[in-house]
Amino acid sequence: MCVLLLMSVNKIRSIPSLPRYWPIVAVFVAMTVLQASVAAISIQLLSTVRAYVAGESLYSKSQKDAQIFLLEYAGKRQELDYQRFMSALAIPLGDRAAREALQRDEPDIAAARQGFLAGGNHPDDIDGLIRMFRWFQHVPFMSRTIATWTEGDRTIAQLRTLVGKAHERIQAGDSQAPAVEAMLAQSPVLNDRLTLLTSAFSAQLGEASRTTQELLLALNTCIAVLLMISGLVFVRRSIRLQAASELRMERLMHAVTEGVVSVDEHRRIILFNEAAEAMFGVAAGEAMGSSIDRFIEQLPLAGDAPKAAPGTGSLHALTGRKRDGRAFPIEASLSRLQMAQGVLTTIVLRDITVRIVADAERRAHEALEASDKAKTDFLSRMSHELRTPLNAVIGFSTLLRLDTVKPLSTQQLERVQHIENAGGHLLALVNDVLDLSRIESGEMSVSSEAVHLPRAIEEAATMVSPLVTKAGIEVFLATELPESEPGPRGDVRAMPPGEVWVKADPVRLRQVLVNLLSNAVKYNRPGGRVALTWKRSRFECEILITDTGIGIPSDRLASLFQPFNRLGAETSAVEGTGIGLVLSRQLAEMMGGTLSVSSTFGVGTCASLKLGIANAPAAPCDTACAGRSTARQTAALSVLYAEDDEVNAELVRQLVGMRQGVSLRVASSGASALASARLDPPDLMLVDMNLGDMTGIELARELRRDRATREVRLVALSADALPEQIRAAMASGFESYLTKPINFEEVLAVLDAHCQDAFA
Structure with a gap:
């Protein structure tokens, strides 16, 4: 101002x-x-x-x-x-x-x-x-x-x-x-x-x-x-009023709260107001007559080179210097006036130290927020796009496995089980992608439970079997090697051969094993071999995956765990992103283990995964959803499903068919769901969060505005699994939030609970 x-x-x-x-x-x-x-x-x-x-x-x-x-x-x-x-x-x-x-x-x-x-x-x-x-x-x-x-x-x-x-x-x-x-x-x-x-x-x-x-x-x-x-x-009146104008200007300069300094053509100070005294810590009497260079560094004035002189009236960032020599940032506005005694330059100064610090903090905060938002948006879109087809893969394979009217043969059941396992693993990877944003901040969580190592190895080998068949590689899953540590037999836990339990997250362990096996197959020689073995001691188990590939040169081995660095393989036909090993090492360390790689160029590579030993858990109970809720009440329940994807709608139709007394109608858009609910309010609405013409949250708000539908109970069923989306939905009136791919037990439990409420 x-x-x-x-x-x-x-x-x-x-x-x-x-x-x-x-x-x-x-x-x-x-x-x-x-x-x-x-x-x-x-x-x-x-x-x-x-x-x-x-x-x-x-x-x-x-x-x-x-x-x-x-x-x-x-x-x-x-x-x-x-x-x-x-x-x-x-x-x-x-x-x-x-x-x-x-x-x-x-x-x-x-x-x-x-x-x-x-x-x-x-x-x-x-x-x-x-x-x-x-x-x-x-x-x-x-x-x-x-x-x-x-x-x-x-x-x-x-x-x-x-x-x-x-x-x-x-x-x-x-x-x-x-x-x-x-x-x-x-x-x-x-x-x-x-x-x-x-x-x-x-x-x-x-x-x-x-x-x-x-x-x-x-x-x-x-x-x-x-x-x-x-x-x-x-001209006469101008000259007569000029003196009075200059006097008023000097009084005004001393009254303002910002520093004002006037200098002549020889850079000598001829005006130094009170705000400038406070800013530089120098009295006006001492400053008058001295050079402006004493207080402001590299200030170009009227007599300087034209290309260096700042424009009159514009703001310029400069450096000021206090009485004791301390430098501080200032903002200056210059205005020049031709007077009888020559060209005078008036400089309006402001100490911007506080503002610069605040601006730096604000920009850093905005950059962080923009980065977080971009990451969140990307993860949300990718999660939704992957979960939607996975919902059909896992859902329909589960329906095939549980079909008692037309049961599958043993061989078909094994195939369907492979589909389910693959879909489940891919779903786990999608969840991993959602957790990537939390790795650097340390907020990503992994479970620590007893995992049966041979079973985890078998599941991982099944996952990579199509890749093995295509590459023509032999994979050997050997039993555990002889004890690797010398000493009495008591140093090894008393556990039957093959019964090895390790402390790990089952999904993360399977993910690490799949990644290591995939690398051993992809970077192998035609007709090569891959061997997976393990050896255990009293406190840990070391899993070894060895291949007969071309190996890694010693000068490149140090760069193996750099993100997106494929060590020259990006020019080959082998597909990859260069982040698998980095993520695997991070997951191993989060599970309390370590991952290291050794290689000899021209001979092969060996990956070593070390995990802690765990005690075997109690036998798990069978929780198959087909055998649950046999005592369920048979009260009638009207359900409206808002879903714009016909495949997902058909999956829910067949799932609801497993419960008698439950009627289901499907609306393919938000507008049709709203009209159907107003015409015949259901007992329960299952709502997808992306309906094409509106979001599930917008649909919930419209339902709550109408007296006929404001009491309808809402359950979200969506591929959006970000915590922010879940919190927003719960705040909009949803009772619960189920994510895709659909967990049959969760959906049937919701139907059973609402049937019991309707019967009561």
Whole structure:
């Protein structure tokens, strides 16, 4: 605010007390415009006078030529001389036609233009000739000239008539006719009269031209004098008020809360206000007369190189220096003013230390928020796109496995089980992607439970079996190796061979094993071998995956665990992202283990995963959903499912078919779900969060606004599994939030619970 105030005041310095000067300024501008206009009109009028003078010369020459040709015709009686006589009269006749057209009550401009053209005038001069005639035809010095012009035209007409009659008799062969005698007698008289009129017209036109020039010169001189007087008054009042303005400025500079410093052309300080004293820790008396370089580093002023001088009025980031030499950031606005003593520069200063710190913190916070939002949006979209097809894969394979009406064969059940296992693993990977954003912050959680190692290895090997078959690699899953540590047998836990339990997260362990086996297969030789073995000690178990691939050069082995670094494999046909081993090591460490890799170039690679030993858990109970809820009540339950994906809708139809007394209808959009609920409110609504025309949260809000549907119970069933989405849905009125792929037990438990409520 202070900067803008001082900038405005400095502008006012250039035009002191502008409101007081507006009458003088208005007169000054008006006189300038008037003089410019009069000058333009003067030039145009003088050009028109020149055109009239030129036209008069043509008129006079034509009259003389006509007289010569008439004398020739009178003496020789030749037709050629007569035609030359008539042709010479064309210019005076054209000017006469223009004059008569302009003297009508309603001037005929087009006829006047044609007349002046016939009179030999230049086309560019004709408009000026017409305007001057119309404006000044009644002015005395012009009216006399026009009268002489008119009389000359009348004499030319008489001469033309006289010669025309004589020409008719000569053409008839009567050379002694009275008309011929009249031509011979009267034509010299008319020629003499016309000569006198032409001379008078020329003299009068010259006088009119001189009079016009004198009037225009006098008018321009008067306007110039008035303009000069206005300028002198304006300058005098400006000088008189300048001193008072500068005094007010100094008082204002001392009153503002920002530092204000003024310097002369030699960079000497001539003004140092109180705010500047506080900012630099120097009294004004001490600062006055010293160089501005003492307080502000590298400040370019008026005398510096033009390319280095900052623009007047704009803000510039500079460095200030306090009395004790400490540097601090400042923001400066410069304004320059030409004074009697030279160019003065006023600098408005502000200490921006606090603002810079705040801006840096704000930018860092905004960058972090933008990064988090971008990551969240990406994970949300990817999770939804992967969970939607997984819902069909896992859901329908589960329905096939549980089908008691048309049970599958043993071989088919094994195949369906493989599909379920693969879908479950892919689902686990999707969940891993959601957790990637929490790894760096340490918020990602893994379970620590007893995992049966041979079973985990078998599941991982099954997952990579299509890759093994395609690559033609032999994979050996050997039993545990002999004890790796010397010592008495008591150092090894008393556990049957093959019964090895380790402390790990089952999903994460399977993920790590799949990644290590996949790498061993992908980077192997054609026809190569992969061996997976393990050896255990009292406290840990080491899993070894060895391949016969080309190995890794020793100079590249140190870069193995760098993200997105595939050690040159990106140029090969082997697919990969370069993050699998990095993620596997992080997961191993989060499970309390370690992952290391050793390799010999040209021989092969060995990955070592070490995990802690765990005690075997109690036998798990069978929790198959087909055998649950046998004592379920059979009360009727009306369910409306809002889902825009027909595959997901069909899966829920078949799942609901496993419960008698439950009726299901499906709406394929948010609008149709809203209309169906209003027409026949259901007992329960299953709602997907992305319905195409609206979100599940928007649908819930519309249902709560309507009295007929506000009591409908809502359960979310969606592929969006981010915590933020779940919290938003629960805050919008959903009782629970189930994620896709659908967990049959969870959905059936929800149906059973609502059936019991309906029966009660």
